[in-house]
Amino acid sequence: MADFDYDLFVIGAGSGGVRASRVSAAYGAKVAVAEEYRVGGTCVIRGCVPKKLLVYGAHFAEDLADARRFGWQVPECAFDWATLRDHVMAEVDRIETVYGQTLENNKVEVIRERATVTGPHSVALSGGRTVTAKHILIATGATPMVPTFPGSEHGITSNEVFGLPALPKRVVIAGGGYIANEFAGIFHEFGCRVTVVNRGDTILRGYDAQIRDRLLQISMSKGIDFRFNCTFESVEKRDDGTLVIRTAGDDPIEADMLLFATGRKPLTEGLGLETAGVVIDGNGAIKVDADNRTTCDSVYAVGDVTNRIQLTPVAIREGQAFADTVFGNKPRRVDYNNVPAAVFSHPPMAGVGLTESQARERLGSVKVFTSDFRAMKNVLAGRNERALYKMVVHPETDVVLGIHMIGPEAPEILQAAAVAVKAGLTKQAFDDTVALHPSMAEELVLMR
Template identity: 75%
Template sequence: MSDYDYDLFVIGAGSGGVRASRVAAAHGAKVAVAEEYRVGGTCVIRGCVPKKLLVYGAHFAEDIKDARQFGWNVPDCAFDWPRLRDNVLREVDRIEGLYGETLGNQKVEIIRERAVVTGPHSVKLASGKEITAKTLLIATGGWPVVPDVPGAEHGITSNEVFHLEALPKRIVIAGGGYIANEFAGIFHQFGSHVTLVNRSETILRGYDEQIRDRLLQISMTKGIQFRFNAPFEKIEKQEDGSLLVHLGDNGPPIECDAVLFATGRRPNLDGLGLETAQVELTEKGAIKVDDENRTSCASIYAVGDVTDRIQLTPVAIREGQAFADTVFGNKPTKVDYSCVPSAVFSHPPLAGVGMIEAEARNKLGSIKVYSSDFRPMKNVLAGRNERALYKMICDAATDRVVGVHMIGPDAAEILQVAAVAVKAGLTKAQFDATVALHPTMAEELVLMK
């Protein structure tokens, strides 16, 4: 008999925690997972899934207009925000139920209350119950950062945006990262007047410069407004319920109906009791782990956005799998963080894998850059001037493709296959030797000059 209540106790039932729980249980471990909100975590409940459904809904605005050029007699259509919102939330409920069923099928016990660490092998539930486990896993994810400015309480974050009672006619979005740009595109297509306010002069830092500049150009052409180098000073709520956003010396205040903070995310560790087990944190407030996901406390591990690695759902899932296989499956596994693809579901979307051009020049010295700047066939007939841009970065010494970056319709869908090629270390010559699939946008990957 074990000296502990469980072999593994997981705090947080998000993507990483769920994968770790069910895999560990499949390896024969007795597992419990505590979740104080809803099973599924950020991705399922208030992130990737509902946001992508809103992206799909937003695309219909342009699709309906384009359809007229393709012979469809489409009348003017009105958008019904409550209907989409409620349909999306119902889908979230359905997926949450499936996550719970998956855990149940693996005999994982779900404890629907908050748990905090009280020592290397113990946790305390909100109900007061003390539980012991041989191994603890922290998988509590991230939490939106809200700027410390007067009136910040009048704004919302990506946690609340899916529950808006009404579609704001005017919205200010604070931030320049992927969440800010995705919601800028979503709300613009739904008919809101969108102003994106960024404290620096760069959007999507870390993405290829030409690709992000193309998104900025297209977004401005569509009518999204940008205010750069504009830190928030304060937000005032006016008598009619509208908001007035003050940006210091950077132009006049902006009047709007909603403010969405998309100013980054931080590890969700407040009040978790990690200090009771001497779990060390990084300077950025993330849990410090080794390449086996172990913290400074030998019995406690961490995966996902609570660590200072790559904050992406598929990465958290891989970390959860690697943890469970290593600790409970006798299959030592380490996650390879090289060549992780990423996408921004903006309008149009962009995606990339491997090195961007500036990074490749710094690391490799001599590189070759190939590109294709074209107008998608669908856009031509629709009378839409929007152009796609694909880039391929190669090591000049070996011809190996070290990066692929693109912006255009279905960029993320196309990039996934290109990511396999970059990961495999294929050369530009091998791309060139592949027959193009015509007529597609993807064929530009093997036609770049």
């Protein structure tokens, strides 16, 4: 490969790009990765990692209140946003350093410049240099979508929310997906007044209807305000920095912050992909085959930029599969069936496999088993909040097609259950398993 500067040039040092880079280098490839922002990508820098840390921080609001019912003499506690924010950002800095060290240890060259494609084997760097590579991998991820209407520039996205100088008292969140519902729970627990504005008539499309309806019910009972079938007309920013948000057919909303959580789009604009004949679809996503190859034989893409399943573990699997296939002589493809997912709401949701409606659409009829209960901790704490576990089963083979749940620690429990669904186990296998008592997870083997 002496005709090229690198065997592999990766654009984007997020989860998928980092995995592909270090594994390819471990196979002996000469690898460089260009990152114009920070190593670690959305997940580490301004996504799942800092968000989950905020979720942990928000949980203390209920935990401190519950502790009194368990005999702890907890005084009145005040929340300081700056302390949590600064500690979270320090942790992000630490993890970014670890990612950089991992690349360095694997002899991957990190170029902290913007890179654009200039041909099937060439890349231009913002510093003025052009380099060549036998293979180019696009791993630039996705970016928040922001609707355009008068005053929309006064809103922020998840990119900016982690560094807020102060905690807003009144928060309006636009959207009905997982980001909107997660931040609704976070800010509510921090004591903010939260209004969720959704242009549709439901939250969390694609998740099981019973589970998402339970989250809506619990969220509303806690005091989160939801406005459905609601479209934005304008946002006015007053001299004191507060916002007046006007929506069609509804009363204006006064707020201190407007957070757009209206979806994410693949980050392909301005990458020069057309110079290599790389085709993107109508949503801006790079088209790839089962081996992550684009319409240009030397250019590949992994992660959110392909808009297959926008989840960090999926991007990592794709990066691994790319490296194994191209440089490891171990062809591998990612299986996108039965990928588990979670919403870190309050309480959290998690699911794997087919929802009830998806199963009925495919099979006509299915067996459904549920467990609707109040967690033991909630009972003693005096909370009426109920958990709901649901199992969707094939009507003839008894194979478990999907498991969906909402309740304390649902994602932690679902990860183990996802192995059973992936393995194609039957409902009888769950029934034959002795319950681990007392636990919430035991409800998985007690559903009748």
